[in-house]
Amino acid sequence: MRSAHSKYINIIIMFVLLVFAAQTFAKNAINNVRIRPSAESTRVVFDLSKKPEFSYFVLQKPLRLVVDFENTKQLPKLPAIPKKHRVISKIRYSKPKKKNATRVVFELNGPTKPVIFALAPTGSSSNRLVVDLYGQKKAAPVKSTNKKRELKRDRDIVIAIDAGHGGQDPGSIGPSGTFEKHITLQIAKRLAKLINKEPGMSAQLTRSGDYFLKLNTRTAKARTRRADFFVSIHADAFSSPKPRGASVWTLSLRRANSEIGKWLENKEKQSQLLGGAAGVIKDTENEKYLAKALLDMSMDHSMKTGFQVAEEIVSELKKVAKLHKKRPQAANFGVLKSPDIPSILVETGFISNPQEERQLKTAYHQQRLANAVFVSIKRYYQKNPPDDSLFARLKEQKPLHHKVKRGESLSLLAARYGTTVSALKKVNRLKNNTLHIGQVLTIPKA
Structure with missing residues (x-):
C-alpha cells in the first residue's frame, strides 16, 4: 500500500512540477x-x-x-x-x-x-x-557635370519677420502721434532687405502693408513658408514718458509648457508640427507621451536657439541704442509660441518717450536697429547652420585655424583634430616640429 501511495504522490509532484515549469518557461x-x-x-x-x-x-x-x-x-x-x-x-x-x-x-x-x-x-x-x-533611400551618385543641381540643394535659411500690429490695430501711439504699426513695418522692411542681400538667407514678411493680422496667422504664415527663425518687431510704451531703451524677449517656460499642452490636444496642429512623425504616432490616445516627447524636444530646441540669438542681438543693440534690459527677458507674448520655430520679440525702444519717438522715426536709426538684428541672426547661423543650407557648405569649406597654447605639440594637435603631423607640417610649411605660443596653424581637413 505504501508503495502504491508513494507512486501516486510522485506522479502528483511530477505533474505540479511540469505545470510550474511550463508556466516558468x-x-x-x-x-x-x-x-x-x-x-x-x-x-x-x-x-x-x-x-x-x-x-x-x-x-x-x-x-x-x-x-x-x-x-x-x-x-x-x-x-x-x-x-x-x-x-x-x-x-x-x-x-x-x-x-x-x-x-x-x-x-x-x-x-x-x-x-x-x-x-x-x-x-x-x-x-x-x-x-x-x-x-532609407540610397543616394544617387552626383555627376561632376551636374554642378547647378548640386547648388540648388544648398537652401536659404528662411527668416520670418513680423511687423507688430497693423490695420485697425495701431499699437502704441507716441506723444507726437506716431503709430507703432508704421515704425515696426519700416524697420521690418529694412531688415528684410539686408537679409535678402545675403547669399544663403531669405526673408519672409508676415505683413508687407498696413493691414491687421491675428497672432495665430503670423506664426502660421512663418510655418507655411518653412521659416527657420521668427523675429517680431515692436516698439515699447509706458504710461510715463521716462522709460526708454530697447529689449529682446523670448518665450517663458510657463508659456512653453502651456503651448505644448494645447498642441497635444489639437491633432491638426500636432500633425503640422510633427510632419512624418505624426503618421507613425497614429494612436495618440494610447501613445500620447511619444508625441509629447517630440514636442518637448522641439520646444527645447526652439527656446535654446531663441535665447542664443537674443543674446547676440542684445550685444549688438547696445552699440546703437540705449538698452532698457541688459539681458534677454522671458515673457508670455502670444506671438512667441511655436514649438517648431525659434522665436524672439525685439522692442526697438519706447515710443512713449519723446526722444526715442523722434529717433524711431528717422531712417538712420531704423537702419542701425535693422543692421544690429541682421548681424546677430547671421552670426548665429554661421556658427550653427542647418545641415542642408548653403551656410553649412560654406562652413565646411572654411579652413580651420588653431592658436598654439603652452604645452601643445604637433603630435597632440594631430590627435585632437584627426590628422597627421606630416599633414600639419605640409599645410603650414613647417621645416621642423617646433611650435611657438601664439602661433596660428591651419588645420587640414581630416
Whole structure:
C-alpha cells in the first residue's frame, strides 16, 4: 500500500512540477501581431500577455532584422505582407538560440532604420512591442557635370519677420502721434532687405502693408513658408514718458509648457508640427507621451536657439541704442509660441518717450536697429547652420585655424583634430616640429 501511495504522490509532484515549469518557461506569449504598412515606413505591433523582454540585431546579405523575445510563446501564424509594400517583404519565425524563446525575422527590401520600443498597458491595450521600420533611400551618385543641381540643394535659411500690429490695430501711439504699426513695418522692411542681400538667407514678411493680422496667422504664415527663425518687431510704451531703451524677449517656460499642452490636444496642429512623425504616432490616445516627447524636444530646441540669438542681438543693440534690459527677458507674448520655430520679440525702444519717438522715426536709426538684428541672426547661423543650407557648405569649406597654447605639440594637435603631423607640417610649411605660443596653424581637413 505504501508503495502504491508513494507512486501516486510522485506522479502528483511530477505533474505540479511540469505545470510550474511550463508556466516558468512560457511566462509570456504573443497574442496578436498588427501591421500598418506604407510605401516608406511600416509599424509592426506585437500584443503580448506580459511586458516583453527582447533584443534585436540586423543581418546583411540578405538584409534582415531579427527580434528575439525571451521566455515567450509564439503566435501560431504570422500575418502576410501586402504585395505593394516596399520596406518588408516577409515576416517569419526562425530557430531561437534559447529554449522557450521566440525569434521573429523581418526580411527587408532595402536599407532600413529600425526603431523598437515597448509600451505598457493603457486602457483596452495590453503590453506591446512596437517595431517601426523606416526605409532609407540610397543616394544617387552626383555627376561632376551636374554642378547647378548640386547648388540648388544648398537652401536659404528662411527668416520670418513680423511687423507688430497693423490695420485697425495701431499699437502704441507716441506723444507726437506716431503709430507703432508704421515704425515696426519700416524697420521690418529694412531688415528684410539686408537679409535678402545675403547669399544663403531669405526673408519672409508676415505683413508687407498696413493691414491687421491675428497672432495665430503670423506664426502660421512663418510655418507655411518653412521659416527657420521668427523675429517680431515692436516698439515699447509706458504710461510715463521716462522709460526708454530697447529689449529682446523670448518665450517663458510657463508659456512653453502651456503651448505644448494645447498642441497635444489639437491633432491638426500636432500633425503640422510633427510632419512624418505624426503618421507613425497614429494612436495618440494610447501613445500620447511619444508625441509629447517630440514636442518637448522641439520646444527645447526652439527656446535654446531663441535665447542664443537674443543674446547676440542684445550685444549688438547696445552699440546703437540705449538698452532698457541688459539681458534677454522671458515673457508670455502670444506671438512667441511655436514649438517648431525659434522665436524672439525685439522692442526697438519706447515710443512713449519723446526722444526715442523722434529717433524711431528717422531712417538712420531704423537702419542701425535693422543692421544690429541682421548681424546677430547671421552670426548665429554661421556658427550653427542647418545641415542642408548653403551656410553649412560654406562652413565646411572654411579652413580651420588653431592658436598654439603652452604645452601643445604637433603630435597632440594631430590627435585632437584627426590628422597627421606630416599633414600639419605640409599645410603650414613647417621645416621642423617646433611650435611657438601664439602661433596660428591651419588645420587640414581630416
